[in-house]
Amino acid sequence: MSDRALAILRSCSLLSGLPESALREAATAARIRPFRTGQVLYERGEVQSTLSVVGTGNVRISSTNPEGREVILTLFQAGAWFGDTVFSPGMPRVFGATAHSDGELLEIPGQDYRALLSRYPEAYPRTLDMLSRRLWSAISVIEDNALRDMPGRLGRRLLFLAETLDGHALTEPVTFKLTREHIASMLGMSRQGVHGVLKQLEREGLVRFGYGTVTLPDPQALRHYLDGH
Template sequence: MPDIKTALRSCPLLKALPEPAFDEAGLMAKVRRFSAGQTIYDRGSMQSTLCIIAIGTVRVTSVNPAGREATLIIFDEGSWFGDTVFSPGMPRVYGVTAHEDATVIELPGERFRQLLAKYPESYPVVLDMVSRRLWSAISILEDDALRGVSARLGRRLLFLAEIQGIRISDTDAVVLRLTREQIANMMGMTRQGVHRRIKEFESLGLLRLDYGKVTITNPSELKAHIAALD
């Protein structure tokens, strides 16, 4: 059983909340557990909850009419999903599935919005995090239109770090719990093509490939290298 307030404090979206707010959030929180492959919610559902991952990973997916699932994002511990909590009455745009066994803390939409209104000092951080997600999503569209495969791959890995609240201007290593197959699925590439590009970055000391994970050894150096490829 995760400590609810510890898990909430680990979420970058909530880091500006004062201590009394975490006490209140803990009282409204609901803990849910999911097995790997279990649906957390479907596309089009009208749930209005903010979800914070306490344990495990989840994947955001889209399914085409033929039933083929594409992984769009994989979120790790401390990340949040359910951005429609900020747009009550809007359906979920994508589905979410437990990528591995996961424990998720849910905050009900209306009560969460009331909490933010009660502690308005949290708004600058919340707006910054949401705007970073929007910027990252637009950047992917730009990449697909304008950049080569190596630059697209490197920027997608940085995007996955950025969307979880990690500042890619930092020099600290970032671990992404992803396999080559999962990256290939996200980008519409073959596993072999992803492997070749990762090895190129690895030879430059920018990435490290291990079993079930990819490490960005220095995000700022990877970002600078990709800029030079443009």
């Protein structure tokens, strides 16, 4: 068991329902996998069940359109988890995962994680809560795409990204390693359209953007703004 693996596990809210003894067991079964920008971590359609926790860096979840262009669905930063097939062994991965920056990933084999849950059933309430929150967020994105205008869609997607930072209460500034091109890919917008919407939200003091980054200085203020429009 490595101290680094244990530290990453402690940072993941999905695992916060497990007692310390269980986290130590998980750290023994886990491996840390370094990655480089642009590296494909998991291919769409792979049949394997691994629970992955981002230790450092950023990972993007994406799909490919019929023309072969990557469509970014969401972005995970340190502490976030992914690999929902860990709960459904034998199911293929619906989406691929690619390193968005240099960093490291902690991987727990699915059979080891499921065995932990069976030995520590007190973790189930937290696990189900996190799965429910993720499902709610995904359905909200679908609703936003159908019903909201471009500022609403973009703002809600930024809030969705903030909410995927597990354990984040949205009470402090959040910064994403994200370009206008990435946001355009997520929303099916042009880069110019994204730039115009970001400038609009920036004038309201709701976002700040720099070279390759977007910051929400007050996520709750952005939420209130969007609720009123």
